[in-house]
Amino acid sequence: MASIVKRGKSYSVVYSTYINGAHKQKWETYHSEAEALRRKEVVESWLRVRQRKTTGKIETVEQLVWAYVRLYGKSRWSLSMYDSSLGLINNYIIPYFGSIRLHELSPRMVAWMYGDLLGQQRYNGKFHKHPGERLSPHTLKSVHKLLHSVFEQAVLWEYVPSNPFQRAILPKIKSAPQPFLTPEQVHILLANCKDLQLKLALELAFACTLREGELLALTWDDVDWDEHTLRVNKTLTRASRAAITALEQRDTLYIFPSVRKNASTALVLKAPKTDASNRIVYLPPTVMGSLLLWKGSCGTPPEEAPNLIFTCDRGLPLQNSFLLEQFHALLTSCSLPKVTFHSLRHSSITYKLILTHGNIKAVQGDSGHAQADMITEVYGHILDQRRRASAELFEADFFKGQFPVN
Numbered sequence: 096m097a098s099i100v101k102r103g104k105s106y107s108v109v110y111s112t113y114i115n116g117a118h119k120q121k122w123e124t125y126h127s128e129a130e131a132l133r134r135k136e137v138v139e140s141w142l143r144v145r146q147r148k149t150t151g152k153i154e155t156v157e158q159l160v161w162a163y164v165r166l167y168g169k170s171r172w173s174l175s176m177y178d179s180s181l182g183l184i185n186n187y188i189i190p191y192f193g194s195i196r197l198h199e200l201s202p203r204m205v206a207w208m209y210g211d212l213l214g215q216q217r218y219n220g221k222f223h224k225h226p227g228e229r230l231s232p233h234t235l236k237s238v239h240k241l242l243h244s245v246f247e248q249a250v251l252w253e254y255v256p257s258n259p260f261q262r263a264i265l266p267k268i269k270s271a272p273q274p275f276l277t278p279e280q281v282h283i284l285l286a287n288c289k290d291l292q293l294k295l296a297l298e299l300a301f302a303c304t305l306r307e308g309e310l311l312a313l314t315w316d317d318v319d320w321d322e323h324t325l326r327v328n329k330t331l332t333r334a335s336r337a338a339i340t341a342l343e344q345r346d347t348l349y350i351f352p353s354v355r356k357n358a359s360t361a362l363v364l365k366a367p368k369t370d371a372s373n374r375i376v377y378l379p380p381t382v383m384g385s386l387l388l389w390k391g392s393c394g395t396p397p398e399e400a401p402n403l404i405f406t407c408d409r410g411l412p413l414q415n416s417f418l419l420e421q422f423h424a425l426l427t428s429c430s431l432p433k434v435t436f437h438s439l440r441h442s443s444i445t446y447k448l449i450l451t452h453g454n455i456k457a458v459q460g461d462s463g464h465a466q467a468d469m470i471t472e473v474y475g476h477i478l479d480q481r482r483r484a485s486a487e488l489f490e491a492d493f494f495k496g497q498f499p500v501n
Contacts (some may be wrong), residue, residue, distance in 0.1 A: 097138045099131050106131035110138050153254050156200070157193035160184055163245045169341055173368055174334035177342060180241060186218035187230075187238050197249070200259040209235060209263060232266040239265055275438035278446050280431055287429050291392060292405060292413070293421050295385045299325075300439040303376040304447065304461040307415050307436055308332055312364055313404045315390065323383055325376045327463065329364050331412055336361055349401055351411055362412055364401060372463040 097110035100122075108123045108131050125131040153159050168180060191212060213235060217228040239260060246258040276284070281301055288294040300310055308330035317326040329348055336359055339347060346366040353361055367373060378386075389404070405413040415436070422436050440462070447458045 096142050097135045099128070099135055101128075108134045108138060110142065154196055155193065156195045156197065157189050159197060159249055159254060160188060160193070160245055163248055167244075167248050172342070173346065174338045174342060174363065174365060175332055177338040178335050179237075181338075183234075183238055183241055187212075187234070188242065191215070192242070197255050200255075202259050202262060205259050205263045209239070209265065212238075213266065232268045236265055236268060239263060273438065273441055274432060274434050275441040275445070276431065276434060277442070281439070281442060283429050283431065284425060288425055290421065291385075291389050293418075293425065295382075295389045296405060296418060297422075297439065298382045298385050300436070301443045301446075302379055302382050303327075304440055304443040304458075304463075305376075306330065306440060306463075307418070309367070309372070309463075311403075311405055311412055311415060311418070314402045315404060316402060317404075318386060320383075320387075323378045323380070325378055326374075327376060328367065328373050330367055330372075331362060331364055331415075333360050333362055334365075335359060339363065351400075354411075362414070367463075369463075371459075374460060374463050376461055 097108055100107045100109055102124075105124050105126060106128050108125070110121055112119060112121050123134060125134060153162055164181070164184070168177065172180060192208070213230055213232070215230050217230050217234070219226050219228075243258065243260040243263075246255060246260050249255045250258050281297070284297060285294060288297060296310060299305055299313070300307075303325055305327065309327050312329045312331040313325070313327075317328070318324075319326070339350065339361065344350075347363050348366065349364040351362040351364075386404075393404075393406075400410045403410070403412055405418075407413050407417065419436050423433060426433055444458055444462055447461065448455075451457050
């Protein structure tokens, strides 16, 4: 593909290429053989990529999508992202867009197809039962986000001149406010909870602003008994074995054995998605006491298994479905509204914003949000209350009623 020719004291890398559409032989001269060898490797890699592009026949959306999964997704996606993306690809993108040729797509055609797609049946499979339902704007947004990324890479790879999904118009998504418990309601839950493990889970979720996966991934090694802190550096998730294999166990810390033979999924401990999720949270003394009480009732974990704080039989992790079942039963017994377990995280952030008078950075340190604006967007009403209170304090302290309003 490329060769090195010695000419006097220099070395030339010789290869064939196209310049302005014409086939040319190109010579590049270097002062040392090592430089020429490095350049030869680069040139041959480039020629192989160009040859694959020419002979790979990436002509349809389906062919492009699978090339994107192979070249981009496998190197960038997490386990959960891999599974969710393949679900969108197999259930919506390939059936609806797969046979379209790349040159046929335009912004106008994308707009027409999106409008038509909203009238299509929602995927209804073995584990996703939505008979008779239509595709939601939220799912369409997820499909668009993935296709937009696919064609951004297609532009870089020179398969298409521009991204037809760049300015696609999507239907507005009306985001309903997420219900969550007030601090008083959390007090009621804790006062009526008789199960030590569930009570500890509630206290940690609320006091430490933990995500559900982070809570269930906690090990006793994460507790610093002297400093009264908790280290959050992993999460528990269920992933398909296909994703674990495809990503070569990247970011996977531990794979738990499956109870069922030939199970297609597995519970895994994995590294968190963002650096901000790695954090140290300070524990109130009451929560430290609950941890100590629960530790005294725990048995010895199986050898080589992670020493999890929350476990079920045989040292396996406590699953979120069982935790949610217990949580909902407790809510019902306390005559409280049925909310998700994740709502405790919302309750915690709201309460901490009030306690800290809107100190976003302090709350962000506990919540593990990558960007502070993620807090301001969701909890802006709490911040507005603090700003209103700030104006009242300003009036009382600075003006001191010396300019009465007529």
